[in-house]
Amino acid sequence: MKTQTAMAPSNGKATAKKTGTAASNGKPAPSKSTPSKRAAGKVPAKKDAAEELKEFLVDGLKDLYWAEKALVKVLPKMQKNATNSRLKEAIGSHLEQTKTHVERLEACFSALGQKAQAKKCDAMDGIIKEGESILEETEPGSMRDVGIIAASQKVEHYEIASYGTLAAFAKVLKEKKCLDNLLATLQEEKNTDELLTSMADTHLNSLAI
Ligand SMILES: [Fe+2]
Numbered sequence: 001m002k003t004q005t006a007m008a009p010s011n012g013k014a015t016a017k018k019t020g021t022a023a024s025n026g027k028p029a030p031s032k033s034t035p036s037k038r039a040a041g042k043v044p045a046k047k048d049a050a051e052e053l054k055e056f057l058v059d060g061l062k063d064l065y066w067a068e069k070a071l072v073k074v075l076p077k078m079q080k081n082a083t084n085s086r087l088k089e090a091i092g093s094h095l096e097q098t099k100t101h102v103e104r105l106e107a108c109f110s111a112l113g114q115k116a117q118a119k120k121c122d123a124m125d126g127i128i129k130e131g132e133s134i135l136e137e138t139e140p141g142s143m144r145d146v147g148i149i150a151a152s153q154k155v156e157h158y159e160i161a162s163y164g165t166l167a168a169f170a171k172v173l174k175e176k177k178c179l180d181n182l183l184a185t186l187q188e189e190k191n192t193d194e195l196l197t198s199m200a201d202t203h204l205n206s207l208a209i
């Protein structure tokens with residue numbers, strides 16, 4: 001690994017100019033900063049930061065491996081909470097596809113000469129948690145079904161973005177076997193998203209009447 005070259009102070013801590021200082025009326029000025037008080041500025045890289053595109057690809061595969069395995073666990077809960085039979089069926093068939101997605105990622109790791117390894121994907125973890133909270137916030141029936149479809153589409157969109165990006169990396173790296181596996185899954189994620197869109201239209205129309 002290359003030594004760290006980021007322009008960080010020697011103590012490794014990022015510094016940022018203070019914003020939102022007291023306004024003339026004594027109250028703090030409105031700030032556009034995020035609630036988590038993240039400091040602006042250059043972020044020093046971790047020691048194990050990716051230096052090559054292949055490493056970046058493998059990192060992305062680890063994230064998706066975690067995400068797909070988490071989805072295999074949560075989809076049965078979504079299916080159980082859905083009321084509409086078409087929606088239940090769609091979730092069930094995507095669950096079977098998701099198990100294949102896990103296997104395709106394993107094939108990708110193997111094609112790249114890497115051990116299959118999962119790394120917690122914070123983004124997918126958040127999307128799944130949001131989906132679970134939608135269940136608590138809706139009564140079973142059409143409203144909950146609409147919530148399940150909305151949550152599922154967020155999952156699919158994240159997957160589409162991730163598989164699309166990793167497929168682009170694999171293409172540039174001429175990793176044909178990995179690319180073929182990523183594209184096969186990408187197509188299934190897109191098909192699922194389209195199916196969910198058509199179901200959302202039907203459900204929303206029925207609620208609007
Ligand atoms: Fe998937």
Ligand SMILES: [Fe+2]
Pocket residue numbers: 094098155156159189192
């Ligand atoms: Fe999916």
